[in-house]
Amino acid sequence: MGEVIRLVHGNGGRFSHELMERYILPHFTNSLLAPLHDGAQFTVKAGRMAFTTDSYVVTPQFFPGGNIGKLAVCGTVNDLTMNGAVPQYLSCGFILEEGLDSDVLESVVTTMAAMAKEAGVQIVTGDTKVVEKGAVDGIYINTAGVGYIPEGIAIGPDRVTADMDVILTGSLGDHAVAVMGTRYGFTLPDSIVTDCAPLNGMLTPVLSEFGDAVALMRDPTRGGVATVLQEIATQAQVGIRVREAAVPVHEDVAAVCHMLGYDPLYLANEGKAILFVKKEATEEILHRLHQHTYGREAVCIGETMAKNAGKVGLETALGGVRLLDMLGEDQVPRIC
Amino acid sequence: MGEVIRLVHGNGGRFSHELMERYILPHFTNSLLAPLHDGAQFTVKAGRMAFTTDSYVVTPQFFPGGNIGKLAVCGTVNDLTMNGAVPQYLSCGFILEEGLDSDVLESVVTTMAAMAKEAGVQIVTGDTKVVEKGAVDGIYINTAGVGYIPEGIAIGPDRVTADMDVILTGSLGDHAVAVMGTRYGFTLPDSIVTDCAPLNGMLTPVLSEFGDAVALMRDPTRGGVATVLQEIATQAQVGIRVREAAVPVHEDVAAVCHMLGYDPLYLANEGKAILFVKKEATEEILHRLHQHTYGREAVCIGETMAKNAGKVGLETALGGVRLLDMLGEDQVPRIC
Numbered sequence: 001m002g003e004v005i006r007l008v009h010g011n012g013g014r015f016s017h018e019l020m021e022r023y024i025l026p027h028f029t030n031s032l033l034a035p036l037h038d039g040a041q042f043t044v045k046a047g048r049m050a051f052t053t054d055s056y057v058v059t060p061q062f063f064p065g066g067n068i069g070k071l072a073v074c075g076t077v078n079d080l081t082m083n084g085a086v087p088q089y090l091s092c093g094f095i096l097e098e099g100l101d102s103d104v105l106e107s108v109v110t111t112m113a114a115m116a117k118e119a120g121v122q123i124v125t126g127d128t129k130v131v132e133k134g135a136v137d138g139i140y141i142n143t144a145g146v147g148y149i150p151e152g153i154a155i156g157p158d159r160v161t162a163d164m165d166v167i168l169t170g171s172l173g174d175h176a177v178a179v180m181g182t183r184y185g186f187t188l189p190d191s192i193v194t195d196c197a198p199l200n201g202m203l204t205p206v207l208s209e210f211g212d213a214v215a216l217m218r219d220p221t222r223g224g225v226a227t228v229l230q231e232i233a234t235q236a237q238v239g240i241r242v243r244e245a246a247v248p249v250h251e252d253v254a255a256v257c258h259m260l261g262y263d264p265l266y267l268a269n270e271g272k273a274i275l276f277v278k279k280e281a282t283e284e285i286l287h288r289l290h291q292h293t294y295g296r297e298a299v300c301i302g303e304t305m306a307k308n309a310g311k312v313g314l315e316t317a318l319g320g321v322r323l324l325d326m327l328g329e330d331q332v333p334r335i336c
Numbered sequence: 337m338g339e340v341i342r343l344v345h346g347n348g349g350r351f352s353h354e355l356m357e358r359y360i361l362p363h364f365t366n367s368l369l370a371p372l373h374d375g376a377q378f379t380v381k382a383g384r385m386a387f388t389t390d391s392y393v394v395t396p397q398f399f400p401g402g403n404i405g406k407l408a409v410c411g412t413v414n415d416l417t418m419n420g421a422v423p424q425y426l427s428c429g430f431i432l433e434e435g436l437d438s439d440v441l442e443s444v445v446t447t448m449a450a451m452a453k454e455a456g457v458q459i460v461t462g463d464t465k466v467v468e469k470g471a472v473d474g475i476y477i478n479t480a481g482v483g484y485i486p487e488g489i490a491i492g493p494d495r496v497t498a499d500m501d502v503i504l505t506g507s508l509g510d511h512a513v514a515v516m517g518t519r520y521g522f523t524l525p526d527s528i529v530t531d532c533a534p535l536n537g538m539l540t541p542v543l544s545e546f547g548d549a550v551a552l553m554r555d556p557t558r559g560g561v562a563t564v565l566q567e568i569a570t571q572a573q574v575g576i577r578v579r580e581a582a583v584p585v586h587e588d589v590a591a592v593c594h595m596l597g598y599d600p601l602y603l604a605n606e607g608k609a610i611l612f613v614k615k616e617a618t619e620e621i622l623h624r625l626h627q628h629t630y631g632r633e634a635v636c637i638g639e640t641m642a643k644n645a646g647k648v649g650l651e652t653a654l655g656g657v658r659l660l661d662m663l664g665e666d667q668v669p670r671i672c
Contacts, residue, residue, distance in 0.1 A: 007666055007669045008664070008665055008666045010558075010669070011558055011559065011663055011666040011669065012557065012558025012559030012563060012604070012663060013558070013559040013563050013602075013662045013663025013664060013666075014563075014661070014662040014663065014664050015664070016558070016559070017662065038388060038415045038418055038419070038554070038555075039386045039387060039388030039415050039416060039418070039419040039421075040386065040387050040388070041384055041385065041386050041387075041419060041421075041485065042384065042385060042387070043382075043383065043384050043385075044380050044382065044383065044384075044385050045382055046379075046380065046381055046382040047379065047380065048377055048378065048379050048380075049377070049378060049379075049380050049482075050375045050376065050377050051375060051376050051377075051378070051425055051427060051460060051461055051482060052374060052375030052376070052427065052461050053427035053428070053429050053461055053462065053463050053478070053480055054429065054463045055429040055430075055431050055463055055465050055478060056465075057431060057465045057467050057471070057472075059471075079374045079375050080375060082374055082375070083374070083375040083377060085375075085377075089387055091387060091388065091389035091480045092389070093389050093390065093391040093478045093480075094391075095391050095393060095431075095476060124387060125387055125388050125389055126389065127389050127390045127391055129391050129392075129393045129670075130669075131393050131473065131669075131670060132669070132670075134470070135393070135395075135472070135473040135670075136393075136471070136472055136473070136476075137467065137471040137472070140431060140472075140476070142389070142391060142429045142478035142480075144389055144427045144429075144478075144480030146385075146387060146482060149377065218374070219374075221348065222346075222347055222348025222349070222352070223347065223348035223349040223352070227348060227349045227350075266349075268348070325350070326349045326350040326353065327347055327348065327349025327350065328344070328349060328350050328351070329344055330343055330344045330347040330349075333343045333346070333347065333466075333467075333468070334465075334467060334468075334471075
């Protein structure tokens, strides 16, 4: 047991300073964060930047393979990456529940620092609020991030056209099943761990190497692959055909999904991306992805078509076609 | 009564899209937000930028003169301004409680849009999570912001030296007393309203007009004026003397503070700044501040000294000197 976090740790005075100095600054230390001046300052080159934010409210806050801090860094790093940006700087806003054990906070902060290091980003500014017991569930984190978009990178739904391949960088459902299993006290096989990972190390080089052969990248988090594909089919006004047999789902994850009635196509992933690529580049891009830890199971799961614009069809194992809509009623709340 | 916010409104699927399209996008609409692509993209000039974040957990969420949305925009605009930056783009992360009335959300969003307009910033990217009833208290908001720092602007604690004047741009305690009065159901005089305001319209021109005559700006939010002065005395290694009689506190606010035992020097303000300025510029800067709505009561409250480095002394009305420390135990939790 560490120290008990109290309301005064969020009042902006002496106790707030102590909280920062004991549990946060030793881990996040970098030259830009040091001045504690209600903001960070840095120099940028002329060009395009991306800016994104996400709040994290996952429950429980620790689960096989990760915790809320891992999600908070990787999620925002990945959103920047999906914008074609090189992630650079992150902000971090904590909302803590009175009575939280400081060991929990420090464990989360330590993970955030490790993930930031892996992703090559700096956590440069932050804020901590403490609310009374019951006014928040343990710890919520918001991260925002900025990064520069290298010259020549232009990805977006408007670049998606008919006759492109759809690549998925790995298996579905691992994160959602790992979190749900912990939440409901199931005994899960050790193989089921969150896929949460920073994807910039794998994808930024792919973008720069393959240039405009990559039209769009998206990470299928909340709403899952089905929701992302439906959004893109609508925005790009193309039809998308997915081969169910090609979609990778780990055996143990599939078994849990089968038992609980989850459809992996709608489950949140935290370390996967969908790429829309020109067909002539598919093989080479897959080869490149396979060389990276996070892309070993990358596979082409389908393609875009001029017909059936705005629709996503799933070719089932039995040869039928099922239309995929966006996620409607929730399968798994508070998954990230 | 509007629609009831449900958990599915945060699941990233169809209901999340509806929530965005009904209650948020119509108010925040701008060309950068439009693509809904998990992030915004914009072009920047080469130079220095500031980046800051704050989470807002104020209770109650509506109070005389404002609401949590007003705080969320003004607070981040002001933090950027205090960095010497011209605020440009804001992110916005909502955490909503299941069962929230959509009218509440829309009212907050409408206020945010109005404040963003006044401050000349765009809310360009966001995120909405919904947690089950009881896992958050109504609505929490995180905003992060970026802005560019004009060439030649260099303010910071290291610029503060002995023999500078300390300017306060207006009266203390209005925000904290307005929120506390509402929280505890006091009948307050109509004169007591939050001072929450975006300060860039007043202060950015002062910085550009008076250049390096302004050494530092800080907004005395959580922890109040006393905490900010103590931080700066320590960081700049100067002594600071404040004349109690010069510190403006509105009569009705002072009466409430007297009754409840609050010290206005430790109360949070949301539309005030402290400026450390070269003495020869004080008169002109005050004259300039007085011309702006938010600076009409600006006044010089004290000065820096070479002696007593790291200490802040308050010259009381009776002629004694009281040392001011940072805020210790809390007077007013969840004030912003």
